[in-house]
Amino acid sequence: MEKQTRGVCMKRKAVLLLAAALVMTGLCACGTKTDTSSPKTQTSSAASASAAGESSGSAETSASGGTSNSGDSSAAGETVTDNKKTEKADNAKAKPDKTEAAVDAKGLTNALNACIGWGSDSGSTLKCASAAAGLVSWASSNPALAVSAGDIYDEFWKTLDQGQQQTFKENWEYIKSNGDTIFSDFNSIRGTLDDAGALKKAEKARKRSDAKAHWNALAQIIADKINNQ
Known part of the structure; x- marks a missing residue:
């Protein structure tokens, strides 16, 4: 057990x-x-x-x-x-300056062309007065002419033959004198300008601001070009 x-x-x-x-x-x-x-x-x-x-x-x-x-x-x-x-x-x-851009090349070329095609023959007095009025008008409308007038003149001169170049030189003295007279003694040339149909153009041009100074500048440029040609 x-x-x-x-x-x-x-x-x-x-x-x-x-x-x-x-x-x-x-x-x-x-x-x-x-x-x-x-x-x-x-x-x-x-x-x-x-x-x-x-x-x-x-x-x-x-x-x-x-x-x-x-x-x-x-x-x-x-x-x-x-x-x-x-x-x-x-x-x-x-x-370009606005004034410079306003230069009218065609207008100056046309005005220069009016300085040839005539000589000391009959009617030259009226043509001379008209040519002077055209250049004065262009100069008074183009205050920047000193910038480009010389170049425009050179291009114009290249288009002329020797006979035309000689005529331009001979006519220039009288054209320059008429242009000066438009400012210095306008009444003395008024009748001639009227007969040539350029009176209004000359009157308007001479009243523009500094017109005489612009004309003198253009005339000097042309004179210098002629003297160097």
Whole structure:
């Protein structure tokens, strides 16, 4: 009986030990799972933090890039504006003065042509007065004549043959005298101008501002050209 009791006790101890072993095994397994999941959690947290950092960095880079692009665009806009201003300034410099642009080249050529085709024959007095009135009128209407009158005269002179050039030189002295008289003693030449059909032209021309000075300038240019030819 005693032996049976001991056997039962031994079996119970064995069962208890086995149960204890199983419990310990289960606890160890749980501990392992907990430790294993912890790094995963830490890794996940680190990944989230890294993603957040990258997102923040990307946002800062984008903002920085946007600011830079905006600055570049602004600078480019200012450069274009400055270029336009410079271009306008250059164009303004390139444009001729309004007074100079008003010079009538054809008008002077026509007036010079009226100085040839006649000589000391009959009717030369009226033709001389008319030619003088034409030149005085042109000079008074073109205050910038000194800029281009010489060039216009040169072009006119090239179109003349030797006979016409000689006639122009001979007639010029009388034409110059008539032009001067229009300003110095208009009444003495009024009748001749009227007969030549140039009275109104001469009257209008001599009343323009600085007309005499413009006539003197043109006459001097022509005289200098003749003396050098």
